[in-house]
C-alpha cells in the first residue's frame with residue numbers, strides 16, 4: 182500500500198473528487214453546528230460520553246464477560262475472535278452451517294476492517310452490501326472513502342453509469358432509461374435490493390453499541406436496509422469490535438443524543454434498531470455475536486492512544502479536517518479515513534509499514550477534530566504521541582522515516598491545508614503549545630531547534646529548514 | 649458458553665487485563681446533562697412533536713378517538729392502498745371502516761406477502777417530542793418489526809394523552825430493553841447521492857402519523 186502522500190497525490194489532482202468532497206464536508210459541517218446548538222447541555226453530554234467510554238475501557242474485561250452472559254441468557258451465542266482471520270473463519274463456518282451461499286449485509290466498518298466480503302467470497306459465499314452508498318462502491322469495484330457517506334467521491338452521473346452497467350451482473354438490472362436524478366437512482370437501488378432482502382436467509386451486521394447490562398445491540402441507520410437485514414433473515418450474525426460496549430442501558434441516552442447530531446446533523450437518524458438476543462415470532466430465530474479484538478487490545482495497552490477506542494464513528498472529525506478535505510478517504514489506506522483513521526489505523530495495525538508510519542504525519546495538527554469530537558478524543562495529542570513511536574523505531578535514512586518525512590512534507594506543501602490548520606491552531610493553541618512539530622520531528626531535524634508555534638509561519642520555517 | 653473458541657476468549661480477556669493493569673480508575677460519570685430541553689407542558693410538547701415529525705417529512709394529522717376510523721379509511725383510500733396489514737392487538741375499530749383488504753398478522757405473513765401488502769397501521773410505545781421520533785416495542789397493536797418496514801405506507805397512531813415524552817433520556821426510562829425496539833424518525837431516507845435527501849430507499853416511503861387528541 183502506498184504511503185499517504187503518494188495515495189493523496191491523485192486525489193488532489195482530481196477536481197471532481199475535490200469538488201464533491203468540499204461540498205459534502207462543508208454541507209454536513211454547517212448543518213452539524215446547527216444541530217448541536219439546539220442542545221444547551223452539549224458540553225455536559227460530551228463529557229459524559231467521554232467518561233462512559235473511559236469507564237468502559239478501564240473495566241473492559243468485566244463488561245465483556247457481563248455482555249456474554251446477557252446475550253447468552255437472551256438466546257444468542259457469543260464467539261470471540263482474536264484477529265481478522267479468526268473472525269472471518271467463524272462467520273464463514275456459521276454461514277455454511279445454515280446451508281446458504283448468500284448473505285445480505287448492513288454497512289459495517291468492523292467487517293470491512295477484517296475483509297469479510299473477500300474472505301466469504303473465497304469460501305464460495307456471496308455477500309451483498311445493502312447500504313446504498315456501499316452498493317455504489319461494490320458495484321463500482323471501488324473502496325469507500327468516508328465513514329458516513331462512502332460514495333462521497335462519486336457524483337450522480339457516475340452513479341447512474343455504474344448502476345446501468347453493473348446491476349444486471351448481480352441481480353435485477355437497472356430500469357431502462359435510468360436518469361441521474363437521485364430519486365430515480367434510489368428507486369433503482371430499492372428494486373434491485375428488495376429482491377435480495379426478501380429471499381435472504383442470513384444477515385450480517387455490525388453494531389453501533391452493545392449494552393453489557395442487558396445484552397442489547399443497537400444499529401443506527403437511515404435507509405432501512407439495516408432493519409431489513411436485522412429482521413427478515415432467519416439467522417443474524419453481528420461482528421462487533423470489543424470497544425463498542427457501554428456498561429448500562431441508561432448510557433445509551435447520551436450517545437443517542439450525540440451520535441446523530443454529530444454524524445448526519447439530524448436530531449435523530451431515521452431508524453434505530455435495538456434487539457436483545459432473539460424474540461419468538463419477531464426477527465431472526467438464531468443470533469450470533471462475534472466479538473472482535475484485531476489489534477484493539479494493543480491500542481488499549483497504549484496509555485495515550487487508548488482514547489481512540491472511545492470513537493463512536495460519527496465522522497464529524499473527517500468533515501472539519503483540512504487534510505481530509507483535499508486528500509480524500511482513500512489516501513489513508515484503511516477503512517478508517519480522516520483524523521480518526523490517522524490515529525486508529527497505526528494502533529490497530531502497528532507502524533511497521535510505510536502507510537501506517539506516514540499516517541500520524543498526515544495532519545496539520547490544527548485541533549478542529551478534537552473540538553468537534555463528541556467523545557472528546559484528543560486526536561492531536563495521539564498524533565504527536567504516534568509520531569514519537571514512529572521516530573523511535575527508525576534511525577536516520579530509515580524507510581519509515583522517509584515515509585513520515587514525505588507525509589509531513591505533503592501537508593506542508595499544500596499551503597491551503599496548512600493555512601487552514603494554522604488559523605484554527607492558534608485558536609486552540611493552549612491545547613498543544615510547544616508540540617506542534619512533535620517529538621517525531623526531532624529525529625530527522627536532529628539538532629535544529631523547533632520554533633514556538635506560530636511565531637514564524639511553520640510553512641516558511643519548514644521551507645527554510647528542511648533541505 | 650463459547651464452545652468453538654474458548655482459547656480466544658481467554659486470550660482476549662487476558663490481553664484486556666494486561667492492557668489496563670495498573671491504570672488509575674476512570675472518573676465516575678457525571679449525569680449533569682439535562683433530562684429534557686423543554687418544559688413539561690403537554691400542549692407544548694404535542695406541538696413540538698408535530699413540528700419535528702413534519703420537519704422530517706412525516707405527514708401529520710390530529711384526530712379525536714371517535715374520528716380515527718374514518719381518518720384511517722380516508723388516508724388508506726387516498727394512498728390507493730388495496731390491502732393493509734393489521735398487527736394483533738390493534739383496536740378493531742381503527743381499521744373497521746376501510747375498504748382495503750385487512751391482513752391480520754398471525755405470524756404467517758411471509759416477507760413476500762408483506763411486500764405485496766400496500767400499507768400497515770400500528771400504534772406505538774411512545775413518541776419523543778424533541779427529536780420527532782416514534783418508538784415501537786412490538787407491544788399490542790404494533791406487531792413484529794418487519795410489519796412496519798416492508799409495506800410502502802405506514803400509518804402510526806400516537807395517543808397524545810399518555811404516549812408523548814419530551815426527550816431521549818425520558819424515553820429510555822420508560823422502555824424495556826428486553827423487547828425488540830424500533831425507533832422511527834421520519835420515513836426512510838438516504839443522502840448518499842450528492843447529499844440530496846431522498847425518501848424511501850428501503851422502508852415505507854410514506855410515514856403518516858395520527859396524533860389522537862381529545
Ligand code: SF4
Nearest residue numbers: 492493495496498554
Ligand atoms: S474520533 Fe470523534 S469525531 Fe471522529 S469519528 Fe470518532 S467520535 Fe466522531
